[in-house]
Amino acid sequence: MSADPATLLFTPVRAVPNPASNGHCDVRARNGDDRRSARARFFGPQGRLFGIFDEPDTPSDRGVVLCYPHGADYDSAFRSFRILGTRLSRAGFHVLRFDYLGTGDSWGDTEDASIGQWTEDTVAAIHELRTSCDLRQVAVVGLRLGATVAAFAAADCGAVDQLVAWAPVFEGRDYLDGLRALHQQWLKDERRSGRAKSAADDELLGYRLTPSIRGDLESLSLLSLSKLPAPSVYLVNQEPSADRPEFAAWLRARGANVDTDVIDGPTIWSRSPSMPEASVPNRSLQMIVNWIAGASR
Amino acid sequence: MTEQGVLLSQSLVGVLTKADEETDTTRPTVVFLNAGMVHRVGPNRLHVRLARELARRGFASLRFDLSGIGDSPARIDGSSLHDAALRDVRDALGFVANEHGGSTFVLVGLCSGADLAFRAALADERVVGGVLIDGFPYHTFRSRLHRRARQVAWQLRGRNWRKLLGSNSPVWKRLRNSPQAVPSPGAIRQRDVPSKDEAKAGLHALTERGVRLLVVNTPDRDYGYRRHFVDTFPTVRSDQIQVRFFPDANHTFTLRANQDQLMRTITEWISCFK
Numbered sequence: 001m002s003a004d005p006a007t008l009l010f011t012p013v014r015a016v017p018n019p020a021s022n023g024h025c026d027v028r029a030r031n032g033d034d035r036r037s038a039r040a041r042f043f044g045p046q047g048r049l050f051g052i053f054d055e056p057d058t059p060s061d062r063g064v065v066l067c068y069p070h071g072a073d074y075d076s077a078f079r080s081f082r083i084l085g086t087r088l089s090r091a092g093f094h095v096l097r098f099d100y101l102g103t104g105d106s107w108g109d110t111e112d113a114s115i116g117q118w119t120e121d122t123v124a125a126i127h128e129l130r131t132s133c134d135l136r137q138v139a140v141v142g143l144r145l146g147a148t149v150a151a152f153a154a155a156d157c158g159a160v161d162q163l164v165a166w167a168p169v170f171e172g173r174d175y176l177d178g179l180r181a182l183h184q185q186w187l188k189d190e191r192r193s194g195r196a197k198s199a200a201d202d203e204l205l206g207y208r209l210t211p212s213i214r215g216d217l218e219s220l221s222l223l224s225l226s227k228l229p230a231p232s233v234y235l236v237n238q239e240p241s242a243d244r245p246e247f248a249a250w251l252r253a254r255g256a257n258v259d260t261d262v263i264d265g266p267t268i269w270s271r272s273p274s275m276p277e278a279s280v281p282n283r284s285l286q287m288i289v290n291w292i293a294g295a296s297r
Numbered sequence: 298m299t300e301q302g303v304l305l306s307q308s309l310v311g312v313l314t315k316a317d318e319e320t321d322t323t324r325p326t327v328v329f330l331n332a333g334m335v336h337r338v339g340p341n342r343l344h345v346r347l348a349r350e351l352a353r354r355g356f357a358s359l360r361f362d363l364s365g366i367g368d369s370p371a372r373i374d375g376s377s378l379h380d381a382a383l384r385d386v387r388d389a390l391g392f393v394a395n396e397h398g399g400s401t402f403v404l405v406g407l408c409s410g411a412d413l414a415f416r417a418a419l420a421d422e423r424v425v426g427g428v429l430i431d432g433f434p435y436h437t438f439r440s441r442l443h444r445r446a447r448q449v450a451w452q453l454r455g456r457n458w459r460k461l462l463g464s465n466s467p468v469w470k471r472l473r474n475s476p477q478a479v480p481s482p483g484a485i486r487q488r489d490v491p492s493k494d495e496a497k498a499g500l501h502a503l504t505e506r507g508v509r510l511l512v513v514n515t516p517d518r519d520y521g522y523r524r525h526f527v528d529t530f531p532t533v534r535s536d537q538i539q540v541r542f543f544p545d546a547n548h549t550f551t552l553r554a555n556q557d558q559l560m561r562t563i564t565e566w567i568s569c570f571k
Contacts, residue, residue: 079334206550
């Protein structure tokens, strides 16, 4: 019987300083029965990116890189991504979840971030997982802005076999407008309660919106991809209205195998700023695992 | 400044942040506890920003996930959440003490993290300070009045005045109810909050032990107002307890101005340990 993802028991292995990463350490943990292991370590250029590496029960030459969404979406999607990573590793994949520069535990602040930088970070993550685990196949899964970044990174590096775009951001301007509307509504409610009098113009839902990121988002369009991101693509949405059939048609016209699904379940993004909810879209997660497992055979 | 991924005890994932200068073991190591279900980076990445700012000021820090939160797996030894969390904190302090030489600690917690920081400080004499943000969620007479006023204002918002002021109006019904009939806020039901008496005794014990506390409150909870701590614990008076109220902030410090103000408050307060 396989272990429940929430109850993996790790045993410690002493941290080893990584001389190439400016004092960062590589720690490795294994479960009690030695069948599953995971690592938390910095990697990439100057060891600036933080990643969690989930390892499969048995030797495998297939891997998946998970690309988080950004900002408030990251906070509320984190738990689902952790569970997705565990399920994929149980299905036989090496998995890397990582934080882009200026996000999560990775180096830098928002001022260091840009869509171009995050695309480079994703390419670095794909390279890291492929080379460190000697993989034959790599899939990339991204949610919201993470899906769009994943598509550009996959197209840039040409080394991705499957791409899962989960509720991708098709147009950065629409995404920005949606976040602004949510932020303004939240501000309105806060001010009605006598709070949030000091809001600045350059922030959205808890995170700074730098001129660089704002400019990147205003010009971002998934439909401007110049190359096919992967031979197989899975487009997942949770609302029929979010679907953009022209993107699937564009991919198919260039020879990609494209599957699409609209899956009911709780959305784990675009929430009002509050404690992130613990809800997990189980069906979406399982459909993604099943698709990758089927597509990578 | 350097940061490294660490594995604490048997299973807890964390990141240790160290200052560039040689570690001064007389300074406490700051340990960030999870705010509710938010993983170790904190709401809006607050713990990461604070850890790096503190490192610039010569303080090492650890942010880690309690078992069952973030990247740390749940314990399977049958222990209660209460016991598991206290053991996690003890293990984390032990890890820092053994592996990195820290002998004293300051715990930082928001919401349930504040409740845990308070309990862990009581349980472990290595803790010399605590930053408790939106902890002690107890109602006072004044907090009930504030809450009722907000409810009425909410009821009146955009409603039909005639209907609202009629004899069956929910406004009159609410006003007729006694304050004691107000249900406890959800935070109290969901959090593992110490009883008020336990908190009062604990505060006395901590101040007698010389522990310094920074108590931060926001108005984003039913109980939050400027004098909440003083009204709740009128007999707890000590120079070791500093109380700060952030009238403009919400519970998770969403606005950058509030985040920056909180960071300034904590970094200035912690200089008392130099």
